Amino acid sequence: MVNESKEKVCLIGSGNWGSAIAKIVGRNVTKHDNYDSEVRMWVYEEIVNGQRLTDLINTQHENVKYLPNVKLPENVVAVPDLLQTVEDATLLVFVIPHQFVKGVCEQLKGKLHSDARAISLIKGVDVSKGGIHLISDLIKENLDIDVSVLMGANIASEVAMENFCESTIGCTNMKNGEAFHKALHSPYFRVAIVDDVAGVELCGALKNVIAIGAGIVDGLKMGENTKAAIIRIGIMEMKKFSQTFYKGVKDETYMESCGVADVITTCFGGRNRRVAEAHVVTGKSFETLEKEMLNGQKLQGTLTAKEVNEILKGRNMVNDFPFFTAVYRVCYEGLPAQELVDNI
Numbered sequence: 001m002v003n004e005s006k007e008k009v010c011l012i013g014s015g016n017w018g019s020a021i022a023k024i025v026g027r028n029v030t031k032h033d034n035y036d037s038e039v040r041m042w043v044y045e046e047i048v049n050g051q052r053l054t055d056l057i058n059t060q061h062e063n064v065k066y067l068p069n070v071k072l073p074e075n076v077v078a079v080p081d082l083l084q085t086v087e088d089a090t091l092l093v094f095v096i097p098h099q100f101v102k103g104v105c106e107q108l109k110g111k112l113h114s115d116a117r118a119i120s121l122i123k124g125v126d127v128s129k130g131g132i133h134l135i136s137d138l139i140k141e142n143l144d145i146d147v148s149v150l151m152g153a154n155i156a157s158e159v160a161m162e163n164f165c166e167s168t169i170g171c172t173n174m175k176n177g178e179a180f181h182k183a184l185h186s187p188y189f190r191v192a193i194v195d196d197v198a199g200v201e202l203c204g205a206l207k208n209v210i211a212i213g214a215g216i217v218d219g220l221k222m223g224e225n226t227k228a229a230i231i232r233i234g235i236m237e238m239k240k241f242s243q244t245f246y247k248g249v250k251d252e253t254y255m256e257s258c259g260v261a262d263v264i265t266t267c268f269g270g271r272n273r274r275v276a277e278a279h280v281v282t283g284k285s286f287e288t289l290e291k292e293m294l295n296g297q298k299l300q301g302t303l304t305a306k307e308v309n310e311i312l313k314g315r316n317m318v319n320d321f322p323f324f325t326a327v328y329r330v331c332y333e334g335l336p337a338q339e340l341v342d343n344i
């Protein structure tokens with residue numbers, strides 16, 4: 001039975017980032033008296049080497065598929081049942097690829113603790129209702145709870161190795177932002193809090209489109225000046241897009257970890273960049289390369305490029321965002337990679 005006055009954190013997701021975050025949260029909850037020491041982590045169950053992934057995690061304390069060679073604290077418990085994961089949880093950390101959020105929210109409706117609040121670590125946008133919708137708003141509206149976000153220059157494997165980095169919480173309710181800060185901040189994972197949810201979240205989503213562009217010019221071996229230009233142009237479109245669709249997004253947000261820093265790390269070390277480079281070099285489709293190169297991990301950048309294009313088409317604004325449009329066309333319309341820069 002959970003002590004009613006204690007916060008209880010659960011993780012919805014256990015991929016590459018979900019597992020790296022589980023390591024931090026698992027440790028942090030034991031440092032605060034008012035946090036329950038068990039952290040349940042929802043695993044989308046699968047069989048790995050003939051065994052259930054949840055059993056492997058719970059016996060080896062390692063997510064051998066999505067974050068191998070990193071030990072997780074023993075108080076992190078892998079659970080295959082989503083509703084059992086959220087039972088009694090007051091702080092929900094959403095960390096699944098953005099294409100799966102709707103399905104997960106459907107299952108959670110009406111099933112949460114009365115004091116439940118959430119934070120989304122998910123980088124993407126939703127366009128299913130037409131127009132743009134933040135993933136945090138999708139969660140908020142479906143589950144009727146407050147939702148903060150955490151985005152930053154955070155490649156999971158590096159965070160898991162405890163290399164120093166920073167991250168950014170965006171929240172509207174400071175008390176909730178601080179409750180998540182306690183669970184997430186650590187000396188090597190320094191988390192700042194800002195009151196700009198849309199700004200933080202859109203940086204996290206749109207930098208993945210910029211990374212696809214960076215991977216394309218890497219594949220073409222165009223050199224570092226070209227890549228720097230792609231990064232600059234991409235940041236300008238990221239800012240213009242966010243401030244066009246969400247009034248009140250702050251200029252200062254781009255100087256937080258979620259902004260320029262995340263664009264840089266993703267354009268050098270991320271999966272989106274790597275797969276886009278391979279697409280240019282091999283000529284294989286992004287879908288094939290995702291399967292061949294990522295061992296079950298998911299790309300967010302190609303789908304986000306498509307979703308952004310849908311939004312821009314709906315507003316007759318594709319010509320106002322030539323870089324985002326050209327990245328979309330390389331991914332989905334067969335625009336030759338060599339023509340990317342001619343289109344921006």
Ligand SMILES: NC(=O)c1ccc[n+]([C@@H]2O[C@H](COP(=O)([O-])OP(=O)(O)OC[C@H]3O[C@@H](n4cnc5c(N)ncnc54)[C@H](O)[C@@H]3O)[C@@H](O)[C@H]2O)c1
Nearest residue numbers: 014015016017018044095096097100122123155156297298
């Ligand atoms: N990996 C990183 O370095 C990193 C860092 C920061 C943010 N993020 C963001 O975090 C989010 C989650 O990414 P990740 O790296 O943890 O995941 P991932 O790409 O490593 O793994 C994919 C996950 O999706 C799960 N899955 C597969 N099919 C599913 C389904 N139908 N329903 C629900 N889950 C399913 C898999 O079991 C696996 O846990 C993404 O939005 C990503 O952009 C990732």
Ligand SMILES: O=P(O)(O)OC[C@H](O)CO
Nearest residue numbers: 152153154155270271272
């Ligand atoms: O590997 P990527 O391209 O999904 O990027 C990972 C993180 O979002 C970097 O902050």
